Structure formats: C-alpha cells, structure tokens
Amino acid sequence: xxxxxxxxxxxxxxxxxxxxxxxxxxxxxxxxxxxxxxxxxxxxxxxxxxxxxxxxxxxxxxxxxxxxxxxxxxxxxxxxxxxxxxxxxxxxxxxxxxxxxxxxxxxxxxxxxxxxxxxxxxxxxxxxxxxxxxxxxxxxxxxxxxxxxxxxxxxxxxxxxxxxxxxxxxxxxxxxxxxxxxxxxxxxxxxxxxxxxxxxxxxxxxxxxxxxxxxxxxxxxxxxxxxxxxxxxxxxxxxxxxxxxxxxxxxxxxxxxxxxxxxxxxxxxxxxxxxxxxxxxxxxxxxxxxxxxxxxxxxx
Numbered sequence: 001x002x003x004x005x006x007x008x009x010x011x012x013x014x015x016x017x018x019x020x021x022x023x024x025x026x027x028x029x030x031x032x033x034x035x036x037x038x039x040x041x042x043x044x045x046x047x048x049x050x051x052x053x054x055x056x057x058x059x060x061x062x063x064x065x066x067x068x069x070x071x072x073x074x075x076x077x078x079x080x081x082x083x084x085x086x087x088x089x090x091x092x093x094x095x096x097x098x099x100x101x102x103x104x105x106x107x108x109x110x111x112x113x114x115x116x117x118x119x120x121x122x123x124x125x126x127x128x129x130x131x132x133x134x135x136x137x138x139x140x141x142x143x144x145x146x147x148x149x150x151x152x153x154x155x156x157x158x159x160x161x162x163x164x165x166x167x168x169x170x171x172x173x174x175x176x177x178x179x180x181x182x183x184x185x186x187x188x189x190x191x192x193x194x195x196x197x198x199x200x201x202x203x204x205x206x207x208x209x210x211x212x213x214x215x216x217x218x219x220x221x222x223x224x225x226x227x228x229x230x231x232x233x234x235x236x237x238x239x240x241x242x243x244x245x246x247x248x249x250x251x252x253x254x255x256x257x258x259x260x261x262x263x264x265x266x267x268x269x270x271x272x273x274x275x276x277x278x279x280x281x282x283x284x285x286x287x288x289x290x291x292x293x294x295x296x297x298x299x300x
Contacts, residue, residue, distance in 0.1 A: 013202075013206060016045050016184050019185075020048065033047065040194075043070065044206065073096060078103070082109030087134075093126075095122060111143060127149050139167060153193045156196075179218045180222060182197035238269070243266065247284070280297065281295065
C-alpha cells in the first residue's frame, strides 16, 4: 500500500486550497480572509486569486501574514485558452507558485500554462471541471498536474455543480491516478461558500515548503465534515478508523465497492486479500451527508 499519509511523521494540517480576495473577484481583502480562516480553526490557506490580465488582476502575495501558528500559501487561479467544451477558458488552481508568476502569455494555452506552473514548483489542480463543462479528455490534456477538484462549495451553491466525481472517475479509468481535493472556492460575496470543504495535509511542520511538498506527494485526505484517523493494512485486513459516520466504502474502478453501514461507525474492516495490485480509495459518509475521501492508493 502506498501514498497513505496516516503513518507519516508530523501532524494533520487543515487548509483551504481555493480562495479569492478583493485582489480579483472576492469581496474581502487578503488580511481579512486570512483572519477568517485562522479564526475558523484552519492551519493554512492558499490565496488563489484569478490571474487575468484583461481585468488587471495580478498575483496576491500575503505570505507576510504567516506566523508560527498559521501559514499563507502563495497561489493563483490560472486561465488560458484551449478548452474544448462549452467554455473556452481554463480554470487551473496552482499553489506554491513563485512570487510574480505571470499570467498566460500571448497564444499560451491552458495546457501550456499548467505545465509552466508545475515546472515552477507548484502543486497544480484542475478546478471544478463539472461547473464549466471540462471533460476527462480535457483534464488529461493538461499533462502532469497533481489533482482534480472533486468538490467545490461555491459551485454547489451557485449552480448545483459542485461535484466533479464523474469526471474524476473517467480520468482514473483512463489510467491516470490523479489525486482529488475538496475546497471552498470562497469569495465571501454573500454565498454560503466558506469553511465547507478542506484538505488535511500530513506534514512535519507548517512551513509552506513542507505543506506544498506533501500536497504534491498526495499525503493528505479531503473532507466536508468527518475526520479520517487511520487507514492501515494488516495481512488480509484493511482497517479504517474515523470519527463516527453512517457508511464506510472501499471502492476501485467501475461499480465494485464494499461498504460497512451502521449508526455511528468509527472503525471498519475490509478483506483485501483479492485486491493485491488494485488501486482503491476510502470514502466515509456522515448521516447528514458530510464526506471524507482518501486519495487513490495501491493495495500491495
């Protein structure tokens, strides 16, 4: 089994990877947004304002607001042409960008922009594909990105397209084991889009470099409520421990999945003796609908 974060050194850090301020189309200034996330119990936030020259929107850099208890990550939502669906402009989240990373150059496509962000050292994710009609083929064309935003709280509120799992499953079926992530896409413009979805990154410190490194390695899980405490294998058994939920799933490609159902399940066991060599993931679901998801991992 590989890439699970639970037995790695450090602690789990709660963070939002998709956030906007009044530097682009958000309502609140960066310092206020950072304060809101800090007060809500988060450990870090990535400020990912739209990097669009036509509106005069440039990169937000509020890393000076970081301290020993909270980290602000430098990022952006990148846009470039080259999408084949009903929309033509890509939405790409990049976290851990160098200072002054420029928006797309003349004739530079979203695909080229994503590759440039990866080359610059950023963790890069395809943002809310279901919201604007980006297909699995589109996502695959981005090249060596790290993840797909499978749940976006703002999109769920604005047009009921917050769930991009259908696109994600198609990408997995095509043989690309990208990670997944959930995020707010918070704008603080009156919509209920803040403190709804997050990642829990296992890292040795709160330093921005450690957070980004472990994001790129997939050492995190995503949640809209429950906490995953451990996923571990001993012989033929895979044990999942979590805060109380109603259902625990172990699923792979296609329709096959195994589940444990109960009133307040906090531990579930699965027989994985026939799954050696299979890539799977764990999902837990609270009775009220809150979910947490591991990234895909290999049963070895």
